[in-house]
Amino acid sequence: MNESAARVDRELQMLTRLCRADEVPEKGVKQVAPPNLDAEYAVYHLDGEFYCSDDLCTHGLTSLSYGEVDDGQIFCPMHGGAFFLKTGKPSAQPCRLPLKMYRVEVIDGELFADLG
C-alpha cells in the first residue's frame, strides 16, 4: 500500500457511519444514533450537501432533528432559535453558543463523519 492509500485507509477508519444518503430528505434533517456511541446526531441535506451536528440544541436539551431546515439554517422546535448549517454559528436568539458540526463524507451512497 502506498503512502497516499495508507492515509486514505487511516482516514476511513476514523469515520463513523451515519446513515444512507437517501434517508435524509432534501431540505430536511434526520436523527441518527450510531451504535456504540452514547449520543445522537442530526444529519442535514441542503442543496445537495450533507451536514452533521450534535442533535441537542446549545440553548436547551431539545433535539434539533425535530426542528425545521429553512434558508440554510436549522430552527430549534423549542424556542425558535437557529443555527447556520454551514458553520454551526447561532443565527437567531435565544441561541448564543455555536453548534458542534462534523465534516460529512459521502462514500458509495452512505454518509460518514469523523465524530471524534
Ligand code: FES
Ligand atoms: S432549546 Fe433550542 S432554542 Fe431553546
